[in-house]
Amino acid sequence: MGLLLTGGSVFDGHRYRGAASVLLDGARVVAVGDRADLRERDGRAREVDCAGGLVAPGFVDAHVHVAQGGLERLRCDLSESATAEECLAAIAAYAGRLAPGDWLLGGGWSMASFPGGTPTAEAMDGVTGDRPAFLPNRDHHGAWVNSAALRAAGITRDTPDPADGRIERDADGHPTGTLHEGAMALVGDLVSETTDDELYDGLLAGQRYLHSLGVTGWQDAIIGDYAGMMDPGPSYRRAVENGTLTADVVGALWWDRNRGLSQLPELLARRQVLSSGRFRATSVKIMQDGVAENFTAAMLHPYLDRCGHATDNRGHSFLPAADLRAAVQALAEEDFQVHVHAIGDRGIREALDALDGAKPVRHHIAHVQVVHPDDVRRFAELGVAANLQALWACADDQMTELTLPFLGPQRSSWQYPFKDLQRAGARLVAGSDWPVSSPDPLQAIHVAVNRVAHGDEAEPFLPEQALDLESAFAAYTSGSAWINHRDDAGVLEPDAVADVVLLDRDPFAGAPEEVGATRAVQTWVSGVEL
Numbered sequence: 001m002g003l004l005l006t007g008g009s010v011f012d013g014h015r016y017r018g019a020a021s022v023l024l025d026g027a028r029v030v031a032v033g034d035r036a037d038l039r040e041r042d043g044r045a046r047e048v049d050c051a052g053g054l055v056a057p058g059f060v061d062a063h064v065h066v067a068q069g070g071l072e073r074l075r076c077d078l079s080e081s082a083t084a085e086e087c088l089a090a091i092a093a094y095a096g097r098l099a100p101g102d103w104l105l106g107g108g109w110s111m112a113s114f115p116g117g118t119p120t121a122e123a124m125d126g127v128t129g130d131r132p133a134f135l136p137n138r139d140h141h142g143a144w145v146n147s148a149a150l151r152a153a154g155i156t157r158d159t160p161d162p163a164d165g166r167i168e169r170d171a172d173g174h175p176t177g178t179l180h181e182g183a184m185a186l187v188g189d190l191v192s193e194t195t196d197d198e199l200y201d202g203l204l205a206g207q208r209y210l211h212s213l214g215v216t217g218w219q220d221a222i223i224g225d226y227a228g229m230m231d232p233g234p235s236y237r238r239a240v241e242n243g244t245l246t247a248d249v250v251g252a253l254w255w256d257r258n259r260g261l262s263q264l265p266e267l268l269a270r271r272q273v274l275s276s277g278r279f280r281a282t283s284v285k286i287m288q289d290g291v292a293e294n295f296t297a298a299m300l301h302p303y304l305d306r307c308g309h310a311t312d313n314r315g316h317s318f319l320p321a322a323d324l325r326a327a328v329q330a331l332a333e334e335d336f337q338v339h340v341h342a343i344g345d346r347g348i349r350e351a352l353d354a355l356d357g358a359k360p361v362r363h364h365i366a367h368v369q370v371v372h373p374d375d376v377r378r379f380a381e382l383g384v385a386a387n388l389q390a391l392w393a394c395a396d397d398q399m400t401e402l403t404l405p406f407l408g409p410q411r412s413s414w415q416y417p418f419k420d421l422q423r424a425g426a427r428l429v430a431g432s433d434w435p436v437s438s439p440d441p442l443q444a445i446h447v448a449v450n451r452v453a454h455g456d457e458a459e460p461f462l463p464e465q466a467l468d469l470e471s472a473f474a475a476y477t478s479g480s481a482w483i484n485h486r487d488d489a490g491v492l493e494p495d496a497v498a499d500v501v502l503l504d505r506d507p508f509a510g511a512p513e514e515v516g517a518t519r520a521v522q523t524w525v526s527g528v529e530l
């Protein structure tokens with residue numbers, strides 16, 4: 001059944017084509033062109049009036065955690081709550097839907113919503129009453145709990161901090177309701193495990209949400225057991241078997257940093273078992289460092305303290321450089337793509353060193369926050385793609401309060417150097433890291449071109465690193481499809497897969513400051529309207 005999208009303009013995955021029409025035939029694109037010409041090719045195609053909107057290839061998110069994000073949406077979802085008041089209102093509303101005694105679970109709050117980044121049990125008790133609550137924040141490095149949860153876990157003034165974490169306390173040592181890092185487990189371990197059915201429902205809820213934002217494919221950045229989160233691999237398997245997986249997905253199998261090369265046979269077996277239908281477990285995820293906000297991103301030089309003096313902390317490389325290189329090279333030999341998490345300038349350099357000379361399987365480094373200027377050109381030289389979470393490239397509170405003071409001015413200016421990477425010939429791909437941050441591609445594209453969040457009055461952050469709109473769209477479409485080894489997706493051209501999004505306006509025709517006001521109105525996957 002032919003479909004003719006008319007009355008709008010077109011971005012084809014690489015270029016903005018202005019006013020144009022798109023003809024689809026079942027699961028494939030027939031052509032982009034003039035309405036009358038396309039009509040001649042298929043006189044019976046059903047016509048859709050795009051009303052001045054933009055037709056683009058479906059977005060592909062190159063780094064996302066969909067089952068986890070979906071699960072949070074099904075529970076108490078604080079990711080859209082911008083203030084402490086909004087969080088408490090959302091918790092109160094959700095608590096009203098639970099049976100008496102049920103744990104209140106969910107999360108996604110932002111540290112910036114609370115003084116010192118540490119919300120209190122006392123504040124939450126007013127809306128939860130006696131039911132225990134456990135709510136990790138959006139980067140999962142801390143959790144907010146209420147008094148019932150503290151009681152259930154037996155956490156008192158006398159409870160020592162665990163070796164790998166910290167209990168937030170008042171001046172008298174009484175726990176106040178925020179648990180940092182490893183201390184989260186004191187309460188987290190009491191929460192009954194997510195069931196297979198819940199995780200599967202989370203995957204489908206996440207998929208529905210991403211489709212509503214025009215996302216038609218993605219790379220799931222952790223398939224495996226990691227930090228107490230459940231492995232979404234079986235849920236994908238079940239979705240393929242049930243015919244409910246409508247997105248095209250590559251899964252990145254989790255590299256257990258404690259097991260070295262001995263896990264290779266297992267990864268090969270998992271690739272075999274899990275890959276079927278629209279899901280391919282053909283990537284391996286290696287986390288090489290942490291995050292800058294808690295000083296675990298691996299840096300070439302030490303972090304500064306609050307007064308600007310050098311500390312003795314250079315962050316943390318999870319794998320020694322030689323082990324990282326051995327892993328990367330062995331994986332590439334087996335035709336695994338390697339997907340490295342690297343944020344600090346040392347972490348990124350170690351990742352590039354490890355990938356130097358590896359069999360080219362479209363490897364990528366995600367996050368690329370602090371890139372030493374000497375390393376910028378190496379992405380293109382080594383054929384390694386830069387996987388951008390463009391939404392982060394702005395001067396939000398996390399950046400100004402928790403990052404800039406501790407990096408100092410020079411390294412701060414090396415952050416998210418999208419334009420330099422592009423100028424040096426690097427391949428750019430894009431993703432959200434949802435549920436760490438919003439999965440709406442248009443918000444990320446907005447920041448990529450403006451270096452400030454949509455609607456935010458702040459000064460643009462390193463505006464010389466802004467991308468043009470075509471490049472930002474290309475990264476989120478053809479770029480990310482390339483990283484997923486789909487050369488027939490992320491583009492609108494003859495024989496490409498008919499994964500298409502219609503936006504409510506043409507951001508190329510409007511002001512750059514308004515890109516973020518654009519909304520997806522309709523999404524097709526393989527020609528099927530969702």
Ligand SMILES: [Zn+2]
Binds near residue numbers: 064221
């Ligand atoms: Zn991630």
